[in-house]
Amino acid sequence: MLQQTQVSRVLLKYGEFLERFPTLESLARARPARVMDAWNGLGYYARARNLHRLAKSVARDGDGEAVLPNDPAGLRALPGVGAYTAGAVASFAFERRAALVDTNVARVLRRVFAPGVDATRGAGQRALWALATALLPRTGRTTYIHNQALMELGALVCTARIRHCDRCPVRAVCATYAANDS
Ligand code: SF4
Missing domain, CATH: 1.10.340.30 (Hypothetical protein; domain 2)
Structure with a gap:
């Protein structure tokens, strides 16, 4: 919906x-x-x-x-389920160790780790998914919290309109902050 x-x-x-x-x-x-x-x-x-x-x-x-299947590959095989929905359901409903990249998460990953990546292109999107996967914690339970935190960071702190770097918890490791604000 x-x-x-x-x-x-x-x-x-x-x-x-x-x-x-x-x-x-x-x-x-x-x-x-x-x-x-x-x-x-x-x-x-x-x-x-x-x-x-x-x-x-x-x-x-x-x-x-x-x-529903509890893994991203099984979920992807269902009608209307794309990569993000599969990752979100696997992570949030089943606490599987699954990556997810929506618009907010893509923005955060790009700004923190890869400011040069163009998220509008296929290669850029694949790079951001690879980053999201590489960053996953070791357990499904911790992945649930990690994914929620990434989405919240993009929705509330590192927004499309404004970067609230002054109150951002990942400022110390952020490439965009290092390039523009330090
Ligand atoms: S430090 Fe600024 S640019 Fe970097 S993730 Fe936080 S809000 Fe975004």
Whole structure:
């Protein structure tokens, strides 16, 4: 729901959607029109179609115990799941040792370690994913905290609009800070 949609708009729909479809099985069984109706107001309906297909694919054997794969590769194989979503679900839902790079994390990694990298190009994105992977802590539990912290840093401190270097916890190792502010 959060792909290209603000949190405030998603919050209005998220609880309601879960009330209508509390399990992957209930979503898998639903008629497409009912899923679209529950998605009404969020736009970008390809997400709803993908989510419906995803539920059907994991609930296929009908044993009532559909669960998502817990690793990034398994998650990537599902409809509508990209690299970031796979990493986020593996890390935050299953506490797996998985990297994730969204816009905020990409900005932080670039500014701290690789100011010369162009994150709009494929090679730059691959370099940032490699950095994110190399930085992972040793355990899944610590990775959960590490990934949350990286996202928060990008959302609240090292933002697209302004760099709050004066209160940044990674200032001492930041290449951008060293180049511009020291
Ligand atoms: S020191 Fe400044 S540029 Fe570096 S990560 Fe922190 S806020 Fe961003």
